Amino acid sequence: MRALVTFVLCVALASQLSGCATADSRPLVDSTASKTFTLQKIEGGGKSQAELDAENEKQIEDRLQEVLNFCLPRLSGYEKASVDQAKRAYWLSMSGLVAGSVVAPALTAANATANATYIAAFSGWGGATNFAGQALRTSGLSGSTIAETRNGIIKNVREAIGIASDGTKTFEERRGALMRARSECIIYEIAVPSIPSSD
Numbered sequence: 001m002r003a004l005v006t007f008v009l010c011v012a013l014a015s016q017l018s019g020c021a022t023a024d025s026r027p028l029v030d031s032t033a034s035k036t037f038t039l040q041k042i043e044g045g046g047k048s049q050a051e052l053d054a055e056n057e058k059q060i061e062d063r064l065q066e067v068l069n070f071c072l073p074r075l076s077g078y079e080k081a082s083v084d085q086a087k088r089a090y091w092l093s094m095s096g097l098v099a100g101s102v103v104a105p106a107l108t109a110a111n112a113t114a115n116a117t118y119i120a121a122f123s124g125w126g127g128a129t130n131f132a133g134q135a136l137r138t139s140g141l142s143g144s145t146i147a148e149t150r151n152g153i154i155k156n157v158r159e160a161i162g163i164a165s166d167g168t169k170t171f172e173e174r175r176g177a178l179m180r181a182r183s184e185c186i187i188y189e190i191a192v193p194s195i196p197s198s199d
Contacts, residue, residue, distance in 0.1 A: 039063050039175045057167070060174050064164050067178050071157055071185035075150060082150060085136075086143025093133045100126020156184045 042055045104122040107115035136142040163169055163177035 039178065041171045041175075056171055060164065060171070060178070063175075063178050064161070067164075067182045067185075068161070070182060074185050075154060075157075082143045082146035084143070085141055085146060089133055089136050089142040092129050092136070096126045096129025096133070099123070099129070153184045153187070157181045160184065 039059060042052055042059065045052075047055075099122040104119050104126065107119045107122065112119065133142070137144070140146075160177040160181035164174045164181065166174070169177075
């Protein structure tokens with residue numbers, strides 16, 4: 001019985017510590033993020049207004065596609081990061097719940113004197129995971145912070161893309177909206193907390 005309890009405790013401890021300390025697998029900030037984003041209105045050149053409008057529209061549409069291609073992998077990738085962090089925090093809490101409210105009382109009922117060490121260990125694990133879960137939430141590593149940040153940025157990107165794709169808006173309004181959308185995706189890489197890599 002003691003060997004089984006020791007084994008279970010060691011496996012639980014090892015899996016929880018490795019899950020929380022796993023280095024963040026997010027890529028570094030993409031090198032294209034620091035490149036200047038420009039979009040100049042085409043004017044004159046002996047072309048009719050209809051030709052200029054068509055060229056400017058094509059220019060906006062091309063840049064819109066570029067912004068979407070730039071933003072989509074970042075926002076999708078961080079959704080996974082949010083889910084992964086939330087799962088780790090959940091399982092950390094659940095292991096503490098089971099250790100403190102199921103295993104420790106069962107060991108106490110079986111033989112409190114003989115199982116005193118294990119009772120203390122499982123009860124300690126239950127309390128420590130509560131503290132660790134709170135620390136994860138406070139530091140923004142529980143998954144909810146990434147989700148909140150991501151949702152805020154998606155809202156801003158959605159609004160900007162709405163303006164950029166609205167043909168009734170002026171070229172300047174649409175250009176500004178595209179730049180705001182791209183900026184939001186760059187800021188996202190800076191705004192989301194992570195556990196630094198030990199490499």
